[in-house]
Amino acid sequence: MLSRRTKIILATLVVASLTFVILDLRGGDGPFSSARAAVSSVLGGVQRGAATVFSPVTGFSEWWGTQVDQSGQIRTLTDDNALLSTQLVEAENDIARANELDALLRVASVGRYRVVPAEVIAVGPAQDFSWTVTIDAGTLDGVEEDMTVINGDGLVGRVLKVYNSTATVVLLVDPESSVGGRVAGSQEIGIVSGTGRQNSLQFQLLDPLGEVNAGDAIVTFGSKGGRPFAPGLPIGEVVDVSGTAGALARVATVSPYADVSQLSVVGVVVRPPREDPRDSVLPSAPAVAPTRAPVAPQTTDPTPDATSKPEVVQEDEKAATPAPAEPGN
Amino acid sequence: MIYRQGIVIGTCIFIAVVVELTLLSRLGIPGATPDLVVVTVVAIALAMGPLQGASAGFAAGVLIDLSPPSDTLVGVNAIIYLVIGFIAGYWVDPRDRTLIIIMGITSLSTGGAAFATAAVDTLLGGSRVNWAEVPWITLSAALYGLLLTPIVVPFVGWLVKKVTPEMSFS
DSSP states (O other): OOOHHHHHHHHHHHHHHHHHHHHHHTOSSTTHHHHHHHHHHHHHHHHHHHHHHHHHHHTTHHHHHHHHTHHHHHHHHHHHHHHHHHSOHHHHHHHHHHHHHHHHHHHHHHTTOEEEEEEEEEEOOGGGOOOEEEESOOGGGTOOTTOEEEETTEEEEEEEEEOSSOEEEEETTSTTOEEEEEETTSOOEEEEEEOSSTTOEEEEESSTTOOOOTTOEEEEOOOGGGOSOOTTOEEEEEEEEESOTTOSOOEEEEEESSOGGGOOEEEEEEEOOSSOOTTTTSOSSSSOGGGGTTHHHHHTOOOOOGGGSOHHHHSOHHHHSOOSSOTTO | OHHHHHHHHHHHHHHHHHHHHHTGGGSOOSSSOOOHHHHHHHHHHHHHOHHHHHHHHHHHHHHHHHSTTOOSOTTHHHHHHHHHHHHHHHHSOGGGOOHHHHHHHHHHHHHHHHHHHHHHHHHTTOSOOOTTTHHHHHHHHHHHHHHHHHHHHHHHHHHHHHHOTTOOOO
16 A cells, blocks of 8 residues: 555655664764754754743742642632732733842842753653753853853752753753752751652652751752852752651652742853852741741851862762762763 | 645654643643554545555654654654554545544554554563553553544545645545
8 A cells, every 4th residue: 555655765764763763872972962052052052042932820829729739729819810900911021021020139149149041941741751941041141061050949959061052951840850959957957858749859868867857958969160060059958857766768858949830040050169158048938937047157277269068068969978879860 | 746745744753742742741631641643643644545655654653763852762653653554544444434433443553652652662672661551551542543533534634635736635
Protein backbone atom coordinates (compact mmCIF):
# COMPACT_ATOMS: atom_id res chain seq x y z
CA MET A 1 0.00 0.00 0.00
CA LEU A 2 2.86 2.36 0.81
CA SER A 3 4.89 3.46 -2.17
CA ARG A 4 8.61 2.80 -2.32
CA ARG A 5 9.36 6.52 -1.97
CA THR A 6 7.21 6.80 1.18
CA LYS A 7 9.01 3.84 2.75
CA ILE A 8 12.42 5.37 2.04
CA ILE A 9 11.45 8.74 3.54
CA LEU A 10 9.96 7.10 6.63
CA ALA A 11 13.04 4.94 7.14
CA THR A 12 15.28 8.01 6.80
CA LEU A 13 13.30 9.93 9.41
CA VAL A 14 13.37 7.01 11.88
CA VAL A 15 17.11 6.55 11.42
CA ALA A 16 17.63 10.32 11.82
CA SER A 17 15.74 10.43 15.15
CA LEU A 18 17.59 7.40 16.50
CA THR A 19 20.90 8.99 15.48
CA PHE A 20 19.94 12.19 17.31
CA VAL A 21 19.15 10.22 20.47
CA ILE A 22 22.41 8.31 20.33
CA LEU A 23 24.47 11.44 19.65
CA ASP A 24 22.76 13.35 22.45
CA LEU A 25 23.10 10.43 24.90
CA ARG A 26 26.87 10.86 24.86
CA GLY A 27 26.35 13.88 27.07
CA GLY A 28 28.51 16.93 27.32
CA ASP A 29 27.97 19.80 24.93
CA GLY A 30 27.67 17.43 21.99
CA PRO A 31 26.76 18.33 18.43
CA PHE A 32 23.41 19.81 19.53
CA SER A 33 24.63 22.76 21.56
CA SER A 34 24.96 24.94 18.48
CA ALA A 35 21.60 23.72 17.15
CA ARG A 36 19.98 24.49 20.50
CA ALA A 37 21.59 27.93 20.50
CA ALA A 38 20.33 28.64 16.99
CA VAL A 39 16.78 27.52 17.79
CA SER A 40 16.95 29.49 21.01
CA SER A 41 17.95 32.71 19.27
CA VAL A 42 15.01 32.37 16.87
CA LEU A 43 12.42 31.07 19.35
CA GLY A 44 13.63 33.27 22.20
CA GLY A 45 12.45 36.41 20.43
CA VAL A 46 9.15 34.83 19.44
CA GLN A 47 8.61 33.49 22.95
CA ARG A 48 9.36 36.90 24.39
CA GLY A 49 6.75 38.50 22.14
CA ALA A 50 4.23 35.75 22.79
CA ALA A 51 4.79 35.97 26.55
CA THR A 52 3.96 39.69 26.43
CA VAL A 53 0.81 39.06 24.40
CA PHE A 54 -0.32 36.23 26.68
CA SER A 55 0.65 37.90 29.96
CA PRO A 56 -2.93 38.90 30.95
CA VAL A 57 -4.03 35.28 30.42
CA THR A 58 -1.13 33.57 32.16
CA GLY A 59 -1.64 35.91 35.13
CA PHE A 60 -4.69 33.83 35.90
CA SER A 61 -2.58 30.82 36.90
CA GLU A 62 -3.31 31.89 40.47
CA TRP A 63 -6.93 31.20 39.75
CA TRP A 64 -6.14 27.59 38.82
CA GLY A 65 -4.17 27.18 42.02
CA THR A 66 -7.24 28.02 44.09
CA GLN A 67 -9.44 25.72 42.02
CA VAL A 68 -7.29 22.75 43.03
CA ASP A 69 -8.12 22.98 46.74
CA GLN A 70 -11.45 24.74 46.50
CA SER A 71 -12.91 23.90 49.87
CA GLY A 72 -10.32 25.70 51.96
CA GLN A 73 -9.98 28.75 49.76
CA ILE A 74 -13.49 29.77 48.74
CA ARG A 75 -13.24 32.76 51.05
CA THR A 76 -9.92 33.86 49.55
CA LEU A 77 -11.36 33.44 46.10
CA THR A 78 -14.35 35.61 46.92
CA ASP A 79 -12.08 38.31 48.30
CA ASP A 80 -9.86 38.04 45.25
CA ASN A 81 -12.85 38.34 42.96
CA ALA A 82 -14.04 41.47 44.73
CA LEU A 83 -10.58 42.92 44.37
CA LEU A 84 -10.30 41.91 40.75
CA SER A 85 -13.63 43.42 39.79
CA THR A 86 -12.49 46.80 41.04
CA GLN A 87 -9.29 46.85 39.10
CA LEU A 88 -8.46 46.31 35.49
CA VAL A 89 -6.69 43.07 34.69
CA GLU A 90 -3.85 44.91 33.07
CA ALA A 91 -3.27 47.19 36.05
CA GLU A 92 -3.46 44.22 38.40
CA ASN A 93 -0.82 42.44 36.39
CA ASP A 94 1.53 45.42 36.55
CA ILE A 95 1.06 45.86 40.29
CA ALA A 96 1.82 42.20 40.93
CA ARG A 97 4.97 42.47 38.88
CA ALA A 98 6.09 45.58 40.74
CA ASN A 99 5.48 43.85 44.08
CA GLU A 100 7.53 40.86 43.02
CA LEU A 101 10.35 43.16 41.99
CA ASP A 102 10.09 44.87 45.40
CA ALA A 103 10.29 41.55 47.21
CA LEU A 104 13.22 40.56 45.02
CA LEU A 105 14.96 43.84 45.83
CA ARG A 106 14.40 43.18 49.55
CA VAL A 107 16.08 39.77 49.35
CA ALA A 108 18.85 41.20 47.22
CA SER A 109 19.52 44.20 49.46
CA VAL A 110 19.24 42.45 52.84
CA GLY A 111 21.57 39.70 51.67
CA ARG A 112 23.66 42.06 49.55
CA TYR A 113 23.35 39.87 46.47
CA ARG A 114 23.86 41.48 43.10
CA VAL A 115 20.85 40.49 41.04
CA VAL A 116 19.84 40.72 37.37
CA PRO A 117 16.03 40.77 37.14
CA ALA A 118 14.37 38.66 34.47
CA GLU A 119 10.97 37.42 33.51
CA VAL A 120 9.87 33.83 32.89
CA ILE A 121 8.82 33.61 29.25
CA ALA A 122 8.30 29.88 28.71
CA VAL A 123 7.80 26.75 30.78
CA GLY A 124 8.63 23.18 29.80
CA PRO A 125 5.65 20.84 29.36
CA ALA A 126 4.80 18.68 32.38
CA GLN A 127 5.04 15.57 30.17
CA ASP A 128 8.82 15.96 30.12
CA PHE A 129 8.93 15.44 33.90
CA SER A 130 11.60 18.12 34.00
CA TRP A 131 10.94 21.41 35.80
CA THR A 132 12.67 23.92 33.57
CA VAL A 133 11.72 27.44 32.50
CA THR A 134 13.11 30.01 30.07
CA ILE A 135 13.92 33.51 31.32
CA ASP A 136 14.54 36.59 29.18
CA ALA A 137 18.08 37.33 30.35
CA GLY A 138 21.19 35.81 28.80
CA THR A 139 24.91 36.27 28.28
CA LEU A 140 24.30 39.86 27.12
CA ASP A 141 22.90 40.63 30.59
CA GLY A 142 25.83 39.00 32.36
CA VAL A 143 24.14 35.71 33.11
CA GLU A 144 26.37 32.66 33.14
CA GLU A 145 25.84 28.96 33.69
CA ASP A 146 25.34 27.70 37.24
CA MET A 147 24.22 31.04 38.63
CA THR A 148 21.60 31.07 41.37
CA VAL A 149 18.05 32.14 40.50
CA ILE A 150 15.80 33.65 43.19
CA ASN A 151 12.53 35.49 43.50
CA GLY A 152 10.98 37.55 46.28
CA ASP A 153 10.16 34.42 48.30
CA GLY A 154 13.50 32.66 48.11
CA LEU A 155 15.52 30.19 46.06
CA VAL A 156 14.02 29.25 42.69
CA GLY A 157 16.77 27.23 40.99
CA ARG A 158 19.93 27.58 39.00
CA VAL A 159 20.88 28.52 35.45
CA LEU A 160 21.35 25.36 33.38
CA LYS A 161 22.08 26.67 29.90
CA VAL A 162 22.59 30.24 28.75
CA TYR A 163 22.14 31.79 25.33
CA ASN A 164 22.47 35.36 24.01
CA SER A 165 19.23 36.80 25.33
CA THR A 166 17.59 33.86 27.09
CA ALA A 167 18.60 31.24 29.62
CA THR A 168 17.19 27.90 30.75
CA VAL A 169 16.66 27.58 34.51
CA VAL A 170 16.26 24.24 36.27
CA LEU A 171 13.93 24.71 39.25
CA LEU A 172 14.71 23.37 42.71
CA VAL A 173 11.74 20.98 42.55
CA ASP A 174 13.21 19.17 39.52
CA PRO A 175 13.94 15.55 40.51
CA GLU A 176 17.55 15.96 39.41
CA SER A 177 18.12 19.12 41.44
CA SER A 178 19.85 18.97 44.81
CA VAL A 179 20.93 21.87 47.00
CA GLY A 180 23.03 22.00 50.15
CA GLY A 181 20.74 23.24 52.93
CA ARG A 182 21.13 24.34 56.54
CA VAL A 183 18.52 24.51 59.28
CA ALA A 184 18.17 28.18 60.16
CA GLY A 185 19.37 28.96 63.67
CA SER A 186 21.33 25.72 64.06
CA GLN A 187 24.32 24.33 62.22
CA GLU A 188 22.57 21.18 60.98
CA ILE A 189 23.29 20.71 57.30
CA GLY A 190 21.88 18.36 54.72
CA ILE A 191 20.77 17.89 51.15
CA VAL A 192 17.56 19.38 49.80
CA SER A 193 16.48 17.46 46.72
CA GLY A 194 13.53 17.94 44.37
CA THR A 195 10.76 15.38 44.19
CA GLY A 196 9.11 16.44 40.94
CA ARG A 197 6.10 17.75 42.84
CA GLN A 198 5.76 21.51 42.97
CA ASN A 199 5.02 21.81 46.69
CA SER A 200 7.41 19.42 48.35
CA LEU A 201 11.15 18.94 48.66
CA GLN A 202 13.13 16.35 50.60
CA PHE A 203 15.67 17.41 53.20
CA GLN A 204 18.09 14.69 54.26
CA LEU A 205 20.18 15.45 57.34
CA LEU A 206 23.86 14.55 57.19
CA ASP A 207 23.96 13.98 60.94
CA PRO A 208 21.41 11.29 61.87
CA LEU A 209 21.30 12.67 65.41
CA GLY A 210 20.74 16.23 64.27
CA GLU A 211 17.62 18.00 65.33
CA VAL A 212 15.04 19.21 62.87
CA ASN A 213 11.41 19.99 63.64
CA ALA A 214 8.34 20.92 61.68
CA GLY A 215 8.31 24.70 61.30
CA ASP A 216 12.08 25.03 60.97
CA ALA A 217 13.26 27.17 58.07
CA ILE A 218 15.90 25.84 55.64
CA VAL A 219 18.42 28.15 53.95
CA THR A 220 21.17 27.39 51.45
CA PHE A 221 24.63 26.93 52.91
CA GLY A 222 26.28 27.93 49.69
CA SER A 223 28.74 26.45 47.24
CA LYS A 224 32.36 27.36 46.65
CA GLY A 225 32.46 30.77 44.97
CA GLY A 226 28.69 31.12 45.29
CA ARG A 227 28.01 28.75 42.39
CA PRO A 228 25.72 27.06 41.73
CA PHE A 229 24.14 28.24 44.95
CA ALA A 230 24.79 31.47 46.85
CA PRO A 231 24.67 31.16 50.65
CA GLY A 232 21.88 32.23 52.99
CA LEU A 233 18.94 32.11 50.59
CA PRO A 234 15.63 30.89 52.04
CA ILE A 235 14.62 27.53 50.55
CA GLY A 236 11.54 26.47 52.47
CA GLU A 237 9.89 25.44 55.71
CA VAL A 238 9.92 21.94 57.23
CA VAL A 239 6.38 20.57 57.31
CA ASP A 240 6.99 16.95 58.30
CA VAL A 241 9.84 14.84 59.68
CA SER A 242 9.96 11.08 59.18
CA GLY A 243 12.23 8.72 61.15
CA THR A 244 13.28 9.16 64.75
CA ALA A 245 16.54 10.76 65.90
CA GLY A 246 19.38 8.31 65.31
CA ALA A 247 17.61 6.38 62.57
CA LEU A 248 19.78 5.81 59.50
CA ALA A 249 17.79 8.01 57.20
CA ARG A 250 16.14 11.06 58.68
CA VAL A 251 14.19 12.77 55.98
CA ALA A 252 12.17 15.94 56.37
CA THR A 253 9.58 17.15 53.91
CA VAL A 254 10.10 20.79 53.06
CA SER A 255 7.56 23.12 51.48
CA PRO A 256 9.43 25.62 49.28
CA TYR A 257 8.84 29.35 49.88
CA ALA A 258 8.85 30.08 46.16
CA ASP A 259 5.72 28.90 44.35
CA VAL A 260 7.28 27.47 41.19
CA SER A 261 3.93 27.12 39.43
CA GLN A 262 3.41 30.88 39.48
CA LEU A 263 6.81 32.30 38.63
CA SER A 264 6.94 35.56 36.74
CA VAL A 265 9.68 37.94 37.91
CA VAL A 266 12.88 36.24 39.06
CA GLY A 267 16.42 37.43 39.71
CA VAL A 268 19.72 35.87 38.71
CA VAL A 269 22.42 36.30 41.36
CA VAL A 270 25.36 37.48 39.28
CA ARG A 271 27.50 38.12 42.34
CA PRO A 272 26.97 36.47 45.73
CA PRO A 273 27.67 38.48 48.91
CA ARG A 274 31.15 38.53 50.36
CA GLU A 275 29.82 37.31 53.66
CA ASP A 276 27.21 34.65 54.21
CA PRO A 277 24.07 36.62 55.23
CA ARG A 278 23.16 33.66 57.45
CA ASP A 279 19.46 33.71 58.25
CA SER A 280 18.73 37.41 57.82
CA VAL A 281 16.97 36.97 54.49
CA LEU A 282 14.29 34.63 55.86
CA PRO A 283 10.71 35.90 55.75
CA SER A 284 9.91 37.72 58.99
CA ALA A 285 6.65 35.95 59.84
CA PRO A 286 7.41 32.22 60.49
CA ALA A 287 8.03 30.72 63.92
CA VAL A 288 11.81 30.86 63.81
CA ALA A 289 12.32 33.51 66.46
CA PRO A 290 15.85 32.46 67.52
CA THR A 291 17.14 32.70 63.99
CA ARG A 292 18.35 36.25 64.42
CA ALA A 293 20.77 35.26 67.14
CA PRO A 294 23.58 33.86 64.98
CA VAL A 295 23.79 37.11 63.04
CA ALA A 296 25.58 38.85 65.88
CA PRO A 297 28.78 36.70 66.06
CA GLN A 298 29.03 37.00 62.30
CA THR A 299 29.43 40.78 62.47
CA THR A 300 32.26 40.53 65.00
CA ASP A 301 34.49 39.33 62.21
CA PRO A 302 33.81 41.73 59.36
CA THR A 303 36.73 40.74 57.17
CA PRO A 304 35.80 41.50 53.58
CA ASP A 305 37.86 38.61 52.29
CA ALA A 306 35.79 35.72 50.98
CA THR A 307 38.20 33.13 52.36
CA SER A 308 37.44 34.10 55.95
CA LYS A 309 33.91 32.78 55.88
CA PRO A 310 32.92 30.21 58.51
CA GLU A 311 33.99 26.64 57.95
CA VAL A 312 30.62 25.21 56.96
CA VAL A 313 29.95 27.84 54.39
CA GLN A 314 33.33 27.54 52.82
CA GLU A 315 33.11 23.85 52.09
CA ASP A 316 32.13 22.86 48.62
CA GLU A 317 28.88 20.99 48.82
CA LYS A 318 30.11 18.30 46.45
CA ALA A 319 33.04 17.56 48.70
CA ALA A 320 31.13 17.82 51.96
CA THR A 321 28.30 15.48 51.11
CA PRO A 322 27.77 11.97 49.82
CA ALA A 323 25.22 13.49 47.47
CA PRO A 324 23.01 10.98 45.65
CA ALA A 325 22.99 13.23 42.62
CA GLU A 326 25.54 15.89 41.90
CA PRO A 327 24.06 19.36 41.66
CA GLY A 328 26.13 20.03 38.56
CA ASN A 329 24.14 17.58 36.46
CA MET B 1 2.67 21.22 -4.59
CA ILE B 2 5.11 19.82 -2.11
CA TYR B 3 6.34 23.32 -1.16
CA ARG B 4 2.88 24.41 -0.18
CA GLN B 5 2.42 21.32 1.97
CA GLY B 6 5.75 22.00 3.63
CA ILE B 7 4.79 25.60 4.37
CA VAL B 8 1.44 24.56 5.87
CA ILE B 9 3.08 21.87 8.02
CA GLY B 10 5.92 24.15 9.11
CA THR B 11 3.66 27.06 10.03
CA CYS B 12 1.21 24.91 11.99
CA ILE B 13 4.00 23.15 13.89
CA PHE B 14 5.85 26.39 14.70
CA ILE B 15 2.73 28.12 16.02
CA ALA B 16 1.76 25.02 18.02
CA VAL B 17 5.20 24.80 19.66
CA VAL B 18 5.28 28.50 20.57
CA VAL B 19 1.73 28.51 21.94
CA GLU B 20 2.31 25.32 23.93
CA LEU B 21 5.52 26.56 25.55
CA THR B 22 4.51 30.17 26.20
CA LEU B 23 0.77 29.96 26.86
CA LEU B 24 -0.52 26.46 27.65
CA SER B 25 2.31 25.37 29.93
CA ARG B 26 2.07 28.61 31.92
CA LEU B 27 -1.63 28.36 32.68
CA GLY B 28 -0.90 26.18 35.72
CA ILE B 29 -3.54 23.63 34.71
CA PRO B 30 -3.44 20.52 36.94
CA GLY B 31 -1.74 17.46 35.47
CA ALA B 32 -0.14 17.40 32.04
CA THR B 33 0.30 20.39 29.75
CA PRO B 34 -2.37 20.41 27.01
CA ASP B 35 -0.42 18.83 24.17
CA LEU B 36 -1.29 21.15 21.29
CA VAL B 37 1.70 19.90 19.28
CA VAL B 38 0.56 16.26 19.20
CA VAL B 39 -3.01 17.29 18.35
CA THR B 40 -1.64 19.40 15.47
CA VAL B 41 0.47 16.49 14.21
CA VAL B 42 -2.59 14.20 14.27
CA ALA B 43 -4.67 16.87 12.52
CA ILE B 44 -2.06 17.16 9.76
CA ALA B 45 -1.87 13.37 9.42
CA LEU B 46 -5.66 13.12 9.15
CA ALA B 47 -5.84 15.89 6.55
CA MET B 48 -2.84 14.96 4.43
CA GLY B 49 -1.88 11.32 4.97
CA PRO B 50 0.66 9.08 6.71
CA LEU B 51 3.85 10.41 5.08
CA GLN B 52 3.00 14.05 5.79
CA GLY B 53 1.87 13.08 9.29
CA ALA B 54 5.14 11.29 9.98
CA SER B 55 7.21 14.19 8.60
CA ALA B 56 5.22 16.71 10.63
CA GLY B 57 5.72 14.56 13.74
CA PHE B 58 9.46 14.37 13.13
CA ALA B 59 9.76 18.14 12.60
CA ALA B 60 7.65 18.95 15.64
CA GLY B 61 9.60 16.52 17.83
CA VAL B 62 12.98 17.92 16.81
CA LEU B 63 11.79 21.52 17.27
CA ILE B 64 10.34 20.91 20.72
CA ASP B 65 13.45 18.96 21.77
CA LEU B 66 15.73 21.80 20.64
CA SER B 67 13.71 24.79 21.82
CA PRO B 68 14.31 26.23 25.27
CA PRO B 69 13.61 25.34 28.06
CA SER B 70 13.73 21.70 26.95
CA ASP B 71 16.43 19.65 28.68
CA THR B 72 15.43 16.25 27.31
CA LEU B 73 17.38 14.16 24.81
CA VAL B 74 17.14 15.41 21.23
CA GLY B 75 15.23 12.88 19.11
CA VAL B 76 13.05 11.23 21.75
CA ASN B 77 9.97 13.31 21.04
CA ALA B 78 10.86 13.23 17.33
CA ILE B 79 10.51 9.45 17.09
CA ILE B 80 7.39 9.34 19.29
CA TYR B 81 5.58 12.03 17.29
CA LEU B 82 6.77 10.44 14.03
CA VAL B 83 5.12 7.14 14.96
CA ILE B 84 1.94 8.92 16.10
CA GLY B 85 1.70 10.94 12.89
CA PHE B 86 2.23 7.85 10.75
CA ILE B 87 -0.31 5.71 12.61
CA ALA B 88 -2.94 8.44 12.63
CA GLY B 89 -2.58 8.92 8.87
CA TYR B 90 -2.29 5.25 7.94
CA TRP B 91 -4.81 3.33 10.01
CA VAL B 92 -7.65 5.76 10.07
CA ASP B 93 -10.11 5.02 7.31
CA PRO B 94 -11.25 8.32 5.71
CA ARG B 95 -14.82 7.04 5.84
CA ASP B 96 -14.70 6.74 9.63
CA ARG B 97 -13.93 10.37 10.30
CA THR B 98 -16.70 11.48 12.55
CA LEU B 99 -15.68 13.99 15.23
CA ILE B 100 -16.16 11.40 17.98
CA ILE B 101 -13.67 8.98 16.41
CA ILE B 102 -11.20 11.79 15.75
CA MET B 103 -11.44 12.89 19.38
CA GLY B 104 -10.76 9.30 20.43
CA ILE B 105 -7.68 9.17 18.19
CA THR B 106 -6.22 12.46 19.44
CA SER B 107 -6.78 11.60 23.08
CA LEU B 108 -5.14 8.19 22.56
CA SER B 109 -2.26 10.02 20.84
CA THR B 110 -1.72 12.67 23.53
CA GLY B 111 -2.02 10.11 26.32
CA GLY B 112 0.21 7.71 24.44
CA ALA B 113 2.79 10.44 23.81
CA ALA B 114 2.96 11.31 27.51
CA PHE B 115 3.32 7.67 28.48
CA ALA B 116 5.87 6.96 25.75
CA THR B 117 7.99 9.96 26.79
CA ALA B 118 8.11 8.60 30.34
CA ALA B 119 8.88 5.06 29.15
CA VAL B 120 11.62 6.06 26.69
CA ASP B 121 13.25 8.41 29.19
CA THR B 122 13.36 5.64 31.79
CA LEU B 123 14.66 3.09 29.26
CA LEU B 124 17.47 5.46 28.30
CA GLY B 125 18.55 5.77 31.92
CA GLY B 126 16.93 9.06 32.89
CA SER B 127 16.11 9.48 36.58
CA ARG B 128 13.48 12.19 36.29
CA VAL B 129 10.32 10.18 35.74
CA ASN B 130 8.24 9.64 38.84
CA TRP B 131 6.19 6.57 37.92
CA ALA B 132 3.63 7.22 40.63
CA GLU B 133 2.54 10.26 38.64
CA VAL B 134 2.63 8.74 35.16
CA PRO B 135 -0.98 7.40 35.19
CA TRP B 136 -2.34 10.80 36.21
CA ILE B 137 -0.19 12.65 33.68
CA THR B 138 -1.22 10.21 30.93
CA LEU B 139 -4.93 10.47 31.76
CA SER B 140 -4.92 14.25 32.00
CA ALA B 141 -2.92 14.52 28.75
CA ALA B 142 -5.54 12.32 27.05
CA LEU B 143 -8.36 14.48 28.44
CA TYR B 144 -6.78 17.75 27.31
CA GLY B 145 -6.09 16.23 23.88
CA LEU B 146 -9.81 15.39 23.70
CA LEU B 147 -10.75 18.97 24.53
CA LEU B 148 -8.33 20.55 22.02
CA THR B 149 -9.55 18.40 19.13
CA PRO B 150 -12.80 20.23 18.16
CA ILE B 151 -10.80 23.45 17.81
CA VAL B 152 -7.58 22.30 16.18
CA VAL B 153 -8.54 19.47 13.82
CA PRO B 154 -11.26 21.33 11.84
CA PHE B 155 -9.04 24.41 11.61
CA VAL B 156 -6.03 22.49 10.26
CA GLY B 157 -8.33 20.59 7.90
CA TRP B 158 -9.78 23.84 6.60
CA LEU B 159 -6.32 25.34 6.19
CA VAL B 160 -5.05 22.31 4.26
CA LYS B 161 -8.06 22.35 1.94
CA LYS B 162 -7.67 26.06 1.36
CA VAL B 163 -3.92 26.11 0.66
CA THR B 164 -3.49 22.75 -1.05
CA PRO B 165 -6.82 21.99 -2.73
CA GLU B 166 -5.21 19.21 -4.76
CA MET B 167 -4.94 17.05 -1.62
CA SER B 168 -7.96 14.85 -2.35
CA PHE B 169 -7.35 12.73 0.71
CA SER B 170 -10.51 13.60 2.56
